[in-house]
Every structure is written in C-alpha cells, then in structure tokens.
Amino acid sequence: MRREEILAATVDEIEATGLRALRVADVAGRLGLSASLVIYHFQTKEALVAAAFAHAGESDLNRAREIVDTDAPATARLSDLLAWYLPSGSTRAWTIWMDAWSSALFDAEIQSTLTVLDREWQDVFARVIADGVATGEFALDGEDPGEPAAVAATRLLAYLDGLSVRLMVGPGEEERATMLAWVEEFADTLLARDATSAAPGGRAPGESLPPHS
Template sequence: MAKVRLSVAERREELLRAAIGQIEARGVAAVRIADVASALGVSNALVLYHFSSKERLVAAAFARAAEDDLAQLRRLLGRRTSALRRLRAAVRWYAPTGQAKGWRLWIEGWSAALREPALREVARDLDERWKAAIAEVVAQGVAAGEFACPDPDGAALRLTALLDGLAVQLTAYGGAVPRTRARRWVDEALARELGLDPADLTDGRRPVKPPHRNAEQKAAPAP
C-alpha cells in the first residue's frame, strides 16, 4: 500500500511528537536526530530538512509541548463556572499528583535550559504565561467577591514555585514525598492564597464571600 504523503505542517508535527517522545525516554543530552528518524522510519536527512540541527529540533519540541500544556490550561480556566472551581481544577491538573503529563520532559528542559538559550526562552515563556493566566482568574474571583487575595501575581508565583518544586521531588526522587501529602499541601497552599479554609476545596462547600468594607461600615452601630 502506498504511503500517504504528508504536508509540510503535518510532517513537522509528526517529527515534533516523535522528538517529545524520544526526549522523555532518553533525555535531552542523549537524544539524537537518528533516534527521532528511527522512531518514524524516515531518514536523518528528512529530519534535518525540517529542523537544521538537533538544538533547533529540541527547542521546537519543547515549544510544542508548552503549547499543549497552555491549551489545556486555557480550557480549564475558560470553563463557565466560579473562579474558585476553575483555579482548583487548573492547580490540581498541573500538580505532579494530577493528570498533567510530561513532568519528566520539563525537568529535562529546565536542566538543558541552563546551557541552551533557545530552551531557556521557551521555559520562561511557558512560566510567564502560566502565572499570568492564574493571576487573571484569581483577580476575577476577588472582583466577584468569591475570596480575598491582595496580590494575585504573587499568589500565582508562589503556587507555581510550589508545584514545580513538588514535581522535582515526586519525579526525580520517587517516594520522597507521599502523593497524598503533596496533594494536601497543594490544596492548603491554594486555600491560603485565597483566604479560604482548605475544606472549601475538598468537600464542595460554597465559600463564604468576604465582607465588603462598605457593607461593614453600614452595619456598624451609630455612635
């Protein structure tokens, strides 16, 4: 049976997917152009036609993985529900105890980014866009009166730092932190940033709206 001829875009996508798989299996340092070519049954020359070097292929593969993660984050944060539910879903998905894939890939990427400027730009862009998306929804929840958070940008940074650190512990040092404990820490951190009780994240209770300052003033007894 004749092979289906792929368009340039389709071929690049196929190569990037294969590169992501090979990086996850072998690591950035060990993966070769030949490994990606072999995984697809194509020639090294074909890979180099689309990506002129291993460095360009690896950087493009990480950029593709980043877009996948950001697309899922946008889906979770774009749901028509409360800001709290959207934040809880996003943080639990992104946490290393959740369903997000590729933590091994990103730990490899962080390590390689110390030496590869192109990878460093990809990692920085993903980090900035993730934090900006989280901070935006935190600000929406504050505006809607769902919870109190005086510094949405700081909250997003602290949550990201915790999740990334736990990912290293759970991925690189298996058993260092029990998954149930890590999950509890994530819930506690999110609740703390939003001025809520952790039970508001776990038992489905509707969080009590923080009182508005004007309402407090109106309720105060007359002198």
C-alpha cells in the same frame, strides 16, 4: 511529513530516553524518516529540541486553559488546575520539563523558550485567581487585582514546581495525595480562600501530553 509530527515524535523520544540520550536518528526512526530530513526542517538538533519544548508546552497550556475557561466557580477551577498540574507516578510527562530546566542553564534557545512558556503559565493561573477576587472567592492585597494576581500566580507556580520535581524523583500516590493537600492549604493561605470550599479536582495529571507536568 508535517512539522508537528516531527515535534510530537521528539517529545515522545525525550520522555522515553531523556534529553541527554536524544539522537536525531532516533526521532527519525520513530517516523520512518531519514535523519537528514529532520535536520532539513529544523537545521540543528538544538533548534529541534527548543521547538519540541515549545510544542509540548503549548499542548499543556491549551489543556490548562480548557480547565480555567469554564463556568465553574473560581475555587473549583483552581482546585482542578492544581490537581491536574501536579504529576503522578504514572506519567512521564514531567521528565521533559526537568530536562528542559536543567538544559536551560547551558542553552540560551531553550532558556528563551521556557521564559515565554513561564509567562503564559503565570497568565493562566493569574486569570483564575483574578476571577476569584472579582467574585469574592479570593482576597488579595492591593486595589488593583491584576498585579497581585500575577504575583500570587508566580508564588503558587513556584511552590507547585518544587513539589512536582520531588514527586518525579520519588513518585508515590500516597505522597502525591499529601503534597496535593499541601498545595491546597498553600492556596487557602495565599488567596484567603475558604478551605471548606476547596476540594481537590479529579483531572488526570499530565493527560495533555503523550501532560509540564
């Protein structure tokens, strides 16, 4: 049994039942293994959970990088990224991140994992923002576009995360469409972006998990 299979099963179990109800025995049961074999690979439940969050995060990040690393204009890539990132009522993927954030208040290992993932998310958003500055699609204060792009990425992610939690608590497609429009408007203002060139993308939110959000 590969380590990645155990991590994927752990992510599935957290999404299905929530972190508070997670039992190593249930993860093992999904794979037809004994709980002791799972513990053999990860030593403790806490280490298993932290590794599962890292596994899920990298899966989401890889999908986000696929969206960003294309030849499309930066405006289109950013809109696709925003539309994919914001959760819909049909996905359970964001439940794992809500669990992770709340658990990080009391678990240093999870907090460390999320800190690393957060920096990587900032890098993804900052890259497409810097691309837009370089092509004249976006405008930021400062002579060096690198640092302002990182700050803009942090602000945009904070706005997205706040709206995403609200959507997960009371999901609805009509509300999601409204909030996606808010995100686009926020990006227009933050990046001095031409609103007429920003069309919400058609990516399926959360498709990267069994999809951070």
